[in-house]
Amino acid sequence: MTDNWGNEQSVRKLQPGKLVIASHNAGKVREIAELLGPHGIEPVSAGSLGxxxxxETGTTFIxxxxxxxxxxxxxxxxxxxxxxxxxxVEALNGDPGIFSARWAGPDKDFNLAMRLVWEAIAAKGPDAGHGAHxxxxxxxxxxxxxxxxxxxxxxGMIVWPPRGDKGFGYDPIFQPLGHDISFAEMDPAKKHAMSHRADAFRQLVAASF
Structure with a gap:
């Protein structure tokens, strides 16, 4: 298979058993565990292992x-x-991007982060688009x-004020294309089926199992 830059990427099959989820974000660990459960994987969070x-010094998500x-x-x-x-966010030249978690500050306050995103869009003026991904x-x-x-x-697009109490992070202000509710208003199973994480997981599963 090829990677996201068109280069050949060697593939190694993932065997059933323990897999460390390298995150201290409980919501993210929960979503990943649900996506991997059917494949015989026993997720162990990095936090639980200390x-x-x-x-995060990289300049890209990958x-x-x-x-x-x-x-x-x-x-x-x-x-x-x-x-x-x-x-x-398109109007913010792709920000917060790889710094999405940092916009939430040391206390990981995503209410603060969402407000900062909305205020930054508003500062661009009434013609600023709300497109985002x-x-x-x-x-x-x-x-x-x-x-x-x-x-x-x-x-999708940015909506304001935040809507819904499901999901985590920026989910309350993100409305996916073709829907009239935010990720945080959506049934978790429906979100899992269409999210960015689900898209990446489909690729991982196809390559690794």
Missing amino acids: LPEPD ANAELKALQAADLSGLPALADDSGLC FVCALALAWPDGHVEAFEGRVD
């Missing part, structure tokens, strides 16, 4: 996902899966340094 969160997956695999001695995802990069790494990456996307 693994540190690395500095680079950050690979960095996190490789560290978790190296420290745990187990295969590890990392997700780097974010909200990209979520990106999810998944990296699957092994302790020997082998790594594979997959990237998914879902398009």
Whole structure:
């Protein structure tokens, strides 16, 4: 198979058993666990293993996902899966993008982050568009340094005020194309079926099982 840049990417099958989810975000770990459950995978969160969160020094979603997956695999001695995802707003030149979590501040306050996004759009004036998309990069790494990456996307628009109490992160202000409700108002199973994470997971599953 080829990676997102058209280069050949070697593929290694993922065997049933423990897989470290290299995230300390409980909502993200829960979504990934639900997506992997049918494949005989036993998800173990990096937080439960006491693994540190690395500095995300990459300049792309895939680079950050690979960095996190490789560290978790190296420290745990187990295969590890990392997700780097974010909200990209067209009117903000793709921001917050790879800095989506940082906009929430040290307390991970996504009410603050959502307000900052809306205020930044409003500052662009009444003609600023509300188009946006979520990106999810998944990296699957092994302790020997082998790594594979997959990237998914879902398009939509920013809505205000925030709507719904399901989901996490920026879900309350993101309305996917073709729908009149936000991700946070959507039944979780329906969101899982169409999200950026689901898109990336379809690619991972097709390659790894």
